[in-house]
Amino acid sequence: MRFDVITLFPELFAPFLVSGVTRRAYESKQVEVVLWNPRDYAAGNYKRVDDRPFGGGPGMVMMAEPLSACLDAVLAARGDAPAPVPVVLFSPIGAKLDHAAVEQWSAAAGAVLICGRYEGIDQRFIDARVTHQVSLGDFVLSGGEIPAMALLDAVARLQPGVLGDEASHVQDSFNPALDGLLDCPHYTRPEQWQGRPVPAPLVSGHHAQIERWRRDQSLGLTAARRPELIEAARAAGRLNKADEALLKKKL
Known part of the structure; x- marks a missing residue:
């Protein structure tokens, strides 16, 4: 182009x-x-x-x-x-x-x-x-x-081969792959920094727990900062029962 x-x-x-x-x-x-x-x-x-x-x-x-x-x-x-x-x-x-x-x-x-x-x-x-x-x-x-x-x-950054990992932009905030929600927080080494640990699910090695933690963080952050994105995802049928239960708990 x-x-x-x-x-x-x-x-x-x-x-x-x-x-x-x-x-x-x-x-x-x-x-x-x-x-x-x-x-x-x-x-x-x-x-x-x-x-x-x-x-x-x-x-x-x-x-x-x-x-x-x-x-x-x-x-x-x-x-x-x-x-x-x-x-x-x-x-x-x-x-x-x-x-x-x-x-x-x-x-x-x-x-x-x-x-x-x-x-x-x-x-x-x-x-x-x-x-x-x-x-x-x-x-x-x-x-x-x-x-x-x-x-x-x-x-x-959306062109093939530009980012180091092709999955990078898929996980961006607002991307349909994230149902249009905000991205979750990210952490790297060391596991402890100034007395602040990395959240336990991220170092558990349990992939299902990691994905659920990331989804919950994305939902909570979006509900707090950009609630209109939650409503848009709900209207499009992109939220499941676990998502709705988490959001109900946050209210």
């Missing part, structure tokens, strides 16, 4: 693409990332990409024409495709990025990611060229680069 990222700060992506386990996805081109700077497509000696907002107010607004010209170059470089490539803008009004959305993106052919800056982007460009808007949550960032990296990282 290929992601073309339109950003005024392509240098921010350099360390991200060569660091950590997900670099395997970028180096192998399982997730190809191509960076584009709209300033390269701006007119005039100063290559201006922003201007003052009509109606007054603070800050500057990214201009439509440099972004549109840059996007045209991206689409030409991608060539013909069976279906139009999604053009994604990271925006507070977008659909919140969640595990289900990440799974969809990880199975797709890629997208063009637009990283806005300043007070925003000329709405005419958004209306004419953007097909999807995505948000990380109910807060505002200085630009779309961090959300773009978040999407790329989440997609990259």
